[in-house]
Amino acid sequence: xxxxxxxxxxxxxxxxxxxxxxxxxxxxxxxxxxxxxxxxxxxxxxxxxxxxxxxxxxxxxxxxxxxxxxxxxxxxxxxxxxxxxxxxxxxxxxxxxxxxxxxxxxxxxxxxxxxxxxxxxxxxxxxxxxxxxxxxxxxxxxxxxxxxxxxxxxxxxxxxxxxxxxxxxxxxxxxxxxxxxxxxxxxxxxxxxxxxxxxxxxxxxxxxxxxxxxxxxxxxxxxxxxxxxxxxxxxxxxxxxxxxxxxxxxxxxxxxxxxxxxxxxxxxxxxxxxxxxxxxxxxxxxxxxxxxxxxxxxxxxxxxxxxxxxxxxxxxxxxxxxxxxxxxxxxxxxxxx
Amino acid sequence: xxxxxxxxxxxxxxxxxxxxxxxxxxxxxxxxxxxxxxxxxxxxxxxxxxxxxxxxxxxxxxxxxxxxxxxxxxxxxxxxxxxxxxxxxxxxxxxxxxxxxxxxxxxxxxxxxxxxxxxxxxxxxxxxxxxxxxxxxxxxxxxxxxxxxxxxxxxxxxxxxxxxxxxxxxxxxxxxxxxxxxxxxxxxxxxxxxxxxxxxxxxxxxxxxxxxxxxxxxxxxxxxxxxxxxxxxxxxxxxxxxxxxxxxxxxxxxxxxxxxxxxxxxxx
Numbered sequence: 249x250x251x252x253x254x255x256x257x258x259x260x261x262x263x264x265x266x267x268x269x270x271x272x273x274x275x276x277x278x279x280x281x282x283x284x285x286x287x288x289x290x291x292x293x294x295x296x297x298x299x300x301x302x303x304x305x306x307x308x309x310x311x312x313x314x315x316x317x318x319x320x321x322x323x324x325x326x327x328x329x330x331x332x333x334x335x336x337x338x339x340x341x342x343x344x345x346x347x348x349x350x351x352x353x354x355x356x357x358x359x360x361x362x363x364x365x366x367x368x369x370x371x372x373x374x375x376x377x378x379x380x381x382x383x384x385x386x387x388x389x390x391x392x393x394x395x396x397x398x399x400x401x402x403x404x405x406x407x408x409x410x411x412x413x414x415x416x417x418x419x420x421x422x423x424x425x426x427x428x429x430x431x432x433x434x435x436x437x438x439x440x441x442x443x444x445x446x447x448x449x450x451x452x453x454x455x456x457x458x459x460x461x462x463x464x465x466x467x468x469x470x471x472x473x474x475x476x477x478x479x480x481x482x483x484x485x486x487x488x489x490x491x492x493x494x495x496x497x498x499x500x501x502x503x504x505x506x507x508x509x510x511x512x513x514x515x516x517x518x519x520x521x522x523x524x525x526x527x528x529x530x531x532x533x534x535x536x537x538x539x540x541x542x543x544x545x546x547x548x549x550x551x552x553x554x555x556x557x558x559x560x561x562x563x564x565x566x567x568x569x570x571x572x573x574x575x576x577x578x579x580x581x582x583x584x585x
Numbered sequence: 586x587x588x589x590x591x592x593x594x595x596x597x598x599x600x601x602x603x604x605x606x607x608x609x610x611x612x613x614x615x616x617x618x619x620x621x622x623x624x625x626x627x628x629x630x631x632x633x634x635x636x637x638x639x640x641x642x643x644x645x646x647x648x649x650x651x652x653x654x655x656x657x658x659x660x661x662x663x664x665x666x667x668x669x670x671x672x673x674x675x676x677x678x679x680x681x682x683x684x685x686x687x688x689x690x691x692x693x694x695x696x697x698x699x700x701x702x703x704x705x706x707x708x709x710x711x712x713x714x715x716x717x718x719x720x721x722x723x724x725x726x727x728x729x730x731x732x733x734x735x736x737x738x739x740x741x742x743x744x745x746x747x748x749x750x751x752x753x754x755x756x757x758x759x760x761x762x763x764x765x766x767x768x769x770x771x772x773x774x775x776x777x778x779x780x781x782x783x784x785x786x787x788x789x790x791x792x793x794x795x796x797x798x799x800x801x802x803x804x805x806x807x808x809x810x811x812x813x814x815x816x817x818x819x820x821x822x823x824x825x826x827x828x829x830x831x832x833x834x835x836x837x838x839x840x841x842x843x844x845x846x847x848x849x850x851x852x853x
Contacts, residue, residue: 484691487683487751490642491703491759492676495668501702505693581738582692 251577251584258573262566269562274318277555278311327559328552332544337556340541346431347418348530348537352522354434354457359464360515364504366465367472367511372499374477382469389466395528398459402532405455413451415533420448456533460526464518471514475507482506509580516572523568524561590620590763590795593637596654598645607650611636614654614821616814618763623789623796625806625827627842628816634799637816638765642681643671658763676707680761684768686747690739696750697723697735703758722753726784745777749784756788764789765797770805778802782809803846807831815839 289301302308306317321328327337370382389397398415405412413420418433426433426440434453437446479485480503488502525539534540538557545553576583596614599607611633618624626634639645641656641663656663658679663671683689691699700719701712708718716735723731726749739747748769756764766785770778786809789796798810806813806827813830815823815838823836834840 483683483685483688486644487689487754488691489644490675490681490683491754492672492674492706493702494672497702497706502691502694506691580693581695582740 254577254584255574258577259570262570265566266563269566270319270322270559271315273555273558273562274315277551278314322559327556330545330550330553330556332548332550332553337553340553341538341556341560343431344536344538344541346433347535348523348525348539350418350432350434351453351456351460351530351535351537352519352526354453355460356464356515356519356522358457358461359468359518362461363465363468364472364511366469368476368499368504370469370473371476371480371503371507379473382473386466386469389462390470392463393528394459394463394526395532397462398456398529398532401455401459412454413448415455416452417534417536418449418452419445420452423448456529456535459529460522464522467514467518468511472507472511475510476503479503479506505579509576512572512575512579516568519571520565520568523564525557588620589617590659591618591641591797592655592657593617593641594655594657596637596640596656597652598636598640599650599652600646601648601650607652609652609819610649611819614816614819616821616824618795618797619812620762620795621793622811623786623798623809624812624814625810626797626799626814626816627801627803627806629801629842631818632816633819634816635767638681638767638797638799641765642675642679676703676759676761678761679763679765680755680759682748682751682755682764682766682769684771685744686751687739687742687744689751690742690747692739695736695738696742696747700735700750700754700758703754707759719753719758722757723750725757726750726753726788728753744773745781748773748781752781752784752788756792756794760792761794763795763797765799767799768801769798770800770802778805785809803843815842 289298293301299308306314309317325338327341329335330337330340333340366382366386370379373379402415406414419425423445426436426442426445429436429439433449434446437443437449476499480499484506485498485503488498493502525537525542527539527543529535530537530539531543538560542554542557542561544550545557593614593616596611597609598611599609602608614633614637616624616626626638628634636645636649640649640651641658643663643666651664654664658674663674666674690696694702697716697719700722701715704710704715704718704722705712708715720731720735723734728734728746728749734742734746734750739750742750752769755761769785770781773781782805785796785798788794798806800806810827813823813825813827814821815830815836817838823830823834823839830839831843834843
């Protein structure tokens with residue numbers, strides 16, 4: 249009951265934070281890009297035409313009125329029209345979201361599934377060769393830029409070994425997408441009853457997901473290791489050993505649960521980063537996700553699209569940290585009190 | 586009362602210093618714990634009394650190195666045992682109560698769950714049966730409303746209540762022959778201290794436990810213990826019955842320790 253109320257209170261906090269985010273976005277846009285009219289009109293346009301366009305874009309109104317209109321549009325999920333695609337920004341984002349989510353979820357799961365066990369192993373074999381190995385590899389994973397790792401993987405698995413397809417997006421060139429149901433190709437292909445297409449999607453996903461997984465696993469392994477080392481030196485672990493508990497119980501039940509706290513925080517931050525679209529990664533692999541959309545909108549000064557992306561990315565971080573806080577309440581009883 | 590349950594024999598050890606040198610900290614420590622008796626190991630902080638106790642269970646700090654001597658439990662040298670043999674003794678034969686009970690319990694599991702885990706480990710059986718036993722153990726150490734308390738976490742316990750739960754875990758959920766208590770009342774309120782000591786004495790008598798009480802509180806020792814081992818700077822300086830130590834101490838350090846504690850009591 250008390251826990252329920254705490255969760256509710258934490259969730260209500262999302263609204264003021266989100267309000268702050270969209271307000272900040274609005275005013276920053278006005279400061280850095282005061283009059284986007286110039287983007288829409290040819291240089292030889294008359295002043296009358298400019299005024300007409302300004303009025304159409306709603307830029308002729310005083311700032312407070314613009315702000316209220318902007319909030320009202322947001323409430324109806326109206327993020328304006330992208331002039332590169334000619335579509336509404338909301339539907340553009342919605343169309344590209346599954347590509348980013350699919351890559352992000354697979355990459356993040358890989359990172360967690362590899363990172364946490366590696367961290368535990370390094371802590372358990374502290375100052376011995378498995379520890380040195382994990383620390384060396386993960387240092388590389390953190391120091392090497394993601395795009396470089398991606399390029400190296402492409403050159404190994406596509407160019408040299410020829411066992412994985414090249415970086416041409418979610419499916420090989422010329423292969424039509426299955427009927428969109430969830431937008432996740434790994435699911436839609438199966439729903440369409442086409443295992444061959446599913447396999448093609450898996451192969452296309454392999455390299456970008458590996459790249460993402462490698463760069464995600466590294467910080468997760470390092471944080472897990474240091475948190476595990478700390479937990480294993482604690483009084484309560486000494487108690488568990490003194491009572492006769494075996495090593496596995498001590499490591500995986502009593503130490504890991506405590507060590508997960510900082511790891512969950514880290515994963516929240518990493519998830520926010522990934523799902524906001526790994527811009528360079530998506531560019532390298534021609535992945536039609538949100539990161540590429542953001543990059544294109546910057547290149548083409550597509551103001552509405554960029555603003556929509558910024559709002560999406562910020563709200564995503566707000567949600568990611570909401571999830572982290574909720575998970576904390578389940579893992580750490582001291583926060584509930 | 587005549588048999589010896591545990592014998593520490595010329596036990597010596599050292600710490601690796603940060604400069605990779607061995608710094609001796611225990612020098613030929615020897616004492617005996619008589620079966621069924623309550624033996625106090627007294628000495629100042631840093632005298633090595635806890636280190637010997639941790640060595641008995643094989644949970645000494647990693648930087649500590651054994652350099653000589655034996656620890657005989659029922660005639661078996663504990664030093665030579667491998668991890669598996671040692672584990673089968675922990676909890677089942679030898680168990681330990683630590684100083685700061687709230688830190689010694691795991692913060693992310695309920696107190697009941699931790700006791701039940703130990704019960705399942707030592708005696709087997711299902712989860713719910715183990716939880717029932719855990720609640721019974723909490724009731725036995727006079728924790729009020731044990732059903733509700735079992736569902737709480739260590740941070741919701743006071744220091745005294747946590748120490749009761751710790752004692753329930755080490756002495757009741759485990760069924761050891763030898764119970765080591767490392768400064769069990771340090772840091773608790775004076776009235777709570779005497780309650781906890783009463784509980785320890787009562788449980789030891791009732792269960793016929795051999796008890797080793799590590800403390801620097803000589804007042805407690807005079808009231809409860811049969812035998813006393815005095816340690817100073819990694820050495821045993823004197824051993825004897827409580828009566829002998831308190832009335833006719835031979836060693837100058839023991840005399841100083843006694844005089845100091847009497848001064849404190851006189852002042853109080």
